[in-house]
Amino acid sequence: MRLLATYPSSSSALRAEHRLKASGLAVELIPVPRQVRSNCGFCLLVDAGGSLESLRATGPDGLWRVLDPEPGTRRRRYEPYP
Amino acid sequence: MNPTRRTLDVRSLPCPQPVILTRKAMAEGGFAALEILVDDAAARENILKFAAWARCEVDEVATEGTVTRIVLRPATPGEAAEAAPVVHAAVGAPAGAATVLLTSDGIGSASPDLARLLMRGFLYTLTECDAPPLRIILMNAGVRLALEGSDSLDNLRTLADRGVDVIACGTCLEFYKSTEILGVGRISNMYEISEHLLSGPSVVLG
The missing domain is CATH 3.30.110.40 (TusA-like domain)
Structure with a gap:
């Protein structure tokens, strides 16, 4: 399962990236998608199978499940993750 | 026939x-x-x-x-x-589609950390574009983006797989003693790079 985690600031997203990478998780730092938030910022794409607790421990202020792209485009879609 | x-x-x-x-x-x-x-x-x-x-x-x-x-x-x-x-x-548009020239591994220079973060974000965003650029030319410290170990290597590889011509400046690779660890794209020279920059719209970031 791929999750997108948003943080209160880009620097906290960066800190979370370092932490998760250090614990061996596959993490990608990307700009916050427009569907998720309209202001500028960075968030994390995480392969979170079995490591949800480590992800939550980094203090995200939002979690989204990553869905397949809209048909005919490359833009991923997201739905809120409880 | x-x-x-x-x-x-x-x-x-x-x-x-x-x-x-x-x-x-x-x-x-x-x-x-x-x-x-x-x-x-x-x-x-x-x-x-x-x-x-x-x-x-x-x-x-x-x-x-x-x-x-x-x-x-x-x-x-x-x-x-x-x-x-x-x-x-x-x-992507056929003739005259954009050439992207990256002259640094970051966007802007006031804060190197922020600059690199913005460049990573830009290259990731290109992978989600339905019409990516025709080519990405890397000059000066821009070549670092395509080296083994770069945070942006996977995104550049994704773009190259989609037909984006990733071109690294040979002089720059040599200057940074990095020719051996180029992880994506091909090496070219100022003649080809100049032709591309003058042949259609170019976007310069660095």
Whole structure:
């Protein structure tokens, strides 16, 4: 399962990236998608199978499940993750 | 000879030329089917990945000995009028599409950390674009983006697989003593780079 985690600031997203990478998780730092938030910022794409607790421990202020792209485009879609 | 079929022989061409030439031919159009002759396994996979991405129909993939023949059809047959814009939108505008020149591994210079973060974000965002640039040219510290260990290497590889011509400045690689660890793209020189910058719209970031 791929999750997108948003943080209160880009620097906290960066800190979370370092932490998760250090614990061996596959993490990608990307700009916050427009569907998720309209202001500028960075968030994390995480392969979170079995490591949800480590992800939550980094203090995200939002979690989204990553869905397949809209048909005919490359833009991923997201739905809120409880 | 069938005038509605064009043949593209990319045998013995080094990667990523086969996929780049395929992309250019699809953008030019003017045929019902494009027959590609390829003799390199990686190039064949890249062409098929590109075909899936550009929503081409794959009519045939036939391997005989070392040569594979791939036949692609742009978009839906029988809807030529609609097919052309669909293909162009998918592969990026054909002639004069943008060249992106990156002169640093960051965007702006006030804070190096922020600059690098913005560049990473920019290259990731290009991978989600439905019409990525025709080529990305890396100069000066921009070449660092394409080196082994770079945070942006995977994104540049994704773009290269889709037919974006990733070009690294040979002088710059040599200056930074990094030629051996170039992880994506090909090495070129100021002559080719200048021609590209003057041949159509360019976006310069660095």
